[in-house]
Amino acid sequence: MPEDHHEDIEGLKARARRIRRHIVAATTAAGSGHPSSSLSLVEIVTVLFFGGVLRYDPDDPHDLDRDRFILSKGHAAPGLYAVLAEAGYFPVEQLTDLRKLGSPLEGHPNMCRLPGVEASTGSLGQGPSIAIGHALAIRLDGRDARVYVLVGDGESEEGQVWEAAMYAGNHGLDNLTLIVDRNGYQQTDAVDKIQPLDPLDDKFRAFGFETKVIDGHSLEEVSAALDWARGVTGKPQAIIARTIKGKGVALLEAKQGGWHGKPIPPDEESKALEEIGAAS
Amino acid sequence: MSFGLSHIDLEEGTATRQAFGDALVAAGTDERIVVVDGDVNNSTFTNGFMERYPERFFNAGIAESNMVGIGAGLAAAGKIPVVASFSTFLMSNAFDQIRMSVAFPNLNVKLVGTHAGISIGEDGPSQMAIEDIALACSLPGFTVIVPADAASTTAATRAMLEREGPTFLRCGRPKVPVIYRDGDDFQLGRSNQLREGADVTIIANGIMVAMALDAAAALAKEGVEARVVDMHTVKPIDTSAIESAGNETRGIVVAEEHLAYGGLGATVSMVASEKRPVRMAFVNLGDVYATSGKPDELLVQYGLTPAAIVDAVRRVLKD
Numbered sequence: 001m002p003e004d005h006h007e008d009i010e011g012l013k014a015r016a017r018r019i020r021r022h023i024v025a026a027t028t029a030a031g032s033g034h035p036s037s038s039l040s041l042v043e044i045v046t047v048l049f050f051g052g053v054l055r056y057d058p059d060d061p062h063d064l065d066r067d068r069f070i071l072s073k074g075h076a077a078p079g080l081y082a083v084l085a086e087a088g089y090f091p092v093e094q095l096t097d098l099r100k101l102g103s104p105l106e107g108h109p110n111m112c113r114l115p116g117v118e119a120s121t122g123s124l125g126q127g128p129s130i131a132i133g134h135a136l137a138i139r140l141d142g143r144d145a146r147v148y149v150l151v152g153d154g155e156s157e158e159g160q161v162w163e164a165a166m167y168a169g170n171h172g173l174d175n176l177t178l179i180v181d182r183n184g185y186q187q188t189d190a191v192d193k194i195q196p197l198d199p200l201d202d203k204f205r206a207f208g209f210e211t212k213v214i215d216g217h218s219l220e221e222v223s224a225a226l227d228w229a230r231g232v233t234g235k236p237q238a239i240i241a242r243t244i245k246g247k248g249v250a251l252l253e254a255k256q257g258g259w260h261g262k263p264i265p266p267d268e269e270s271k272a273l274e275e276i277g278a279a280s
Numbered sequence: 281m282s283f284g285l286s287h288i289d290l291e292e293g294t295a296t297r298q299a300f301g302d303a304l305v306a307a308g309t310d311e312r313i314v315v316v317d318g319d320v321n322n323s324t325f326t327n328g329f330m331e332r333y334p335e336r337f338f339n340a341g342i343a344e345s346n347m348v349g350i351g352a353g354l355a356a357a358g359k360i361p362v363v364a365s366f367s368t369f370l371m372s373n374a375f376d377q378i379r380m381s382v383a384f385p386n387l388n389v390k391l392v393g394t395h396a397g398i399s400i401g402e403d404g405p406s407q408m409a410i411e412d413i414a415l416a417c418s419l420p421g422f423t424v425i426v427p428a429d430a431a432s433t434t435a436a437t438r439a440m441l442e443r444e445g446p447t448f449l450r451c452g453r454p455k456v457p458v459i460y461r462d463g464d465d466f467q468l469g470r471s472n473q474l475r476e477g478a479d480v481t482i483i484a485n486g487i488m489v490a491m492a493l494d495a496a497a498a499l500a501k502e503g504v505e506a507r508v509v510d511m512h513t514v515k516p517i518d519t520s521a522i523e524s525a526g527n528e529t530r531g532i533v534v535a536e537e538h539l540a541y542g543g544l545g546a547t548v549s550m551v552a553s554e555k556r557p558v559r560m561a562f563v564n565l566g567d568v569y570a571t572s573g574k575p576d577e578l579l580v581q582y583g584l585t586p587a588a589i590v591d592a593v594r595r596v597l598k599d
């Protein structure tokens with residue numbers, strides 16, 4: 001039976017540091033990838049996997065009673081792989097095989113090759129619809145499993161995100177929680193310069209969601225928001241998590257979101273790891 | 281990377297996407313030209329045009345269907361829109377808009393897809409367009425171009441902008457070897473014979489042209505003379521070059537960085553079987569998705585190498 005995994009605040013902080021270290025080490029070793037997009041979601045996945053939210057069993061990844069986490073912004077795969085390894089789906093040592101020929105840790109998540117990956121993503125905009133499919137199947141089977149889907153703010157420009165939102169709202173899918181990694185930037189510019197999304201919470205409310213806007217780097221706020229989401233009945237929930245692209249690494253944070261799709265150069269790696277802090 | 285044969289080095293030369301971006305800036309003096317890009321202008325290299333002509337550049341955000349529809353409207357209003365993204369997000373994500381808003385009304389939209397094929401490398405299969413030629417060729421009225429190097433991409437970009445009608449231009453991510461010089465003859469719909477040979481014909485496009493030349497050089501050492509044809513325009517295809525290949529050589533090998541179904545190989549064999557049936561063999565990605573890896577590793581893993589072309593030639597010539 002899949003179970004939740006509940007660690008105390010110190011445990012969660014250590015997990016978050018370890019996940020950040022994995023993200024930096026794996027992308028720098030690969031020489032490519034998206035560390036900044038991964039670093040912004042660390043507290044979110046930390047609380048989901050270790051804050052008593054997701055019920056999962058790494059030894060039985062397809063159990064139909066498990067809760068699902070779908071990473072819609074697939075380019076943040078290093079963040080997903082890091083938390084899956086921490087959760088025990090595969091050895092942590094495998095993380096530095098990221099993007100290498102033959103490794104199941106592909107540049108973007110491939111559900112056929114890696115346990116724990118719930119959806120093959122990388123073409124933005126598709127995760128929420130897949131999440132709805134899971135939520136409907138769970139409801140049809142009368143199970144009490146829940147589905148969480150994480151989308152980027154730039155990704156929210158895709159029409160499909162809003163087709164999905166309309167459907168989830170209209171069908172009262174209360175076992176579905178959509179989380180927006182609201183780091184303010186996409187590939188080529190600030191989201192505000194390309195397609196201002198605000199008021200984003202009002203948009204989701206208009207589509208039939210209950211919403212909350214939180215600090216996505218506060219473990220306490222993320223935890224409280226996910227607790228709240230599980231208590232909502234009759235409506236899907238959208239959590240807008242305000243985050244910082246590249247959070248935890250000064251070199252990336254200094255670019256204020258302008259660092260996209262580039263690893264930290266090898267000669268900056270140890271400084272980055274130092275800023276993140278020790279693994280335990 | 282030598283692929284065991286000769287000079288092919290994916291880190292030398294200029295990427296075709298770069299040549300496209302530069303040619304687009306040069307063409308920008310024509311004020312009818314406008315560019316619509318989907319939050320990837322620093323990947324497609326439409327950013328050169330964006331900096332030079334910001335008022336004629338539109339960033340549609342991560343919304344490819346809308347981006348293509350906007351291009352259709354701009355074309356209907358008399359502009360010459362160049363609509364650019366990664367080839368897979370452009371062709372696959374927005375295919376119905378391309379079909380219904382561009383192809384059916386036969387509008388003058390220029391679709392440019394970059395990062396085509398497995399040679400993008402580490403980003404992996406979700407970012408690799410390997411179905412795009414099949415999709416583009418399926419559309420009535422479309423011209424479909426897959427240039428091999430920088431100079432021919434420059435010429436193709438110019439030709440695409442000069443001709444009226446919907447067009448798909450496919451560019452790659454890595455740097456590719458130089459084959460043409462600026463000013464070499466390049467006409468849409470007319471293939472270029474890059475090497476004469478009476479035994480067999482290798483028809484290729486994109487990065488496979490350099491591989492075909494490499495394979496032909498290796499075959500010459502064994503006494504096999506291979507004709508090499510750069511079939512840069514897949515549609516409308518140069519039927520007379522295929523007919524000549526059938527008449528003048530003993531068989532045809534088609535090499536492309538695309539899935540087996542619906543690409544250059546399918547198109548060439550359709551023409552050959554009608555005009556001049558001949559033995560054929562195919563070098564392509566078969567019927568599978570690739571994985572992540574370094575570009576040259578992937579090309580070897582999935583059999584897109586001069587050695588694979590040589591093998592295919594042997595299959596064709598075997599009696």
Ligand SMILES: Cc1ncc(C[n+]2csc(CCOP(=O)(O)OP(=O)(O)O)c2C)c(N)n1
Pocket residue numbers: 036037038040073075076122123124125151152153154155156181183184185186187245260318319320342343344369373
């Ligand atoms: C359909 C589609 N279009 C374009 C891309 C290219 N792309 C990859 S990441 C990215 C920016 C994503 O921004 P956002 O969703 O805000 O994620 P962040 O990196 O900021 O977390 C883009 C445009 C893609 N992967 N898929």
Ligand SMILES: [Mg+2]
Pocket residue numbers: 152153154181182183184185186
């Ligand atoms: Mg973002």
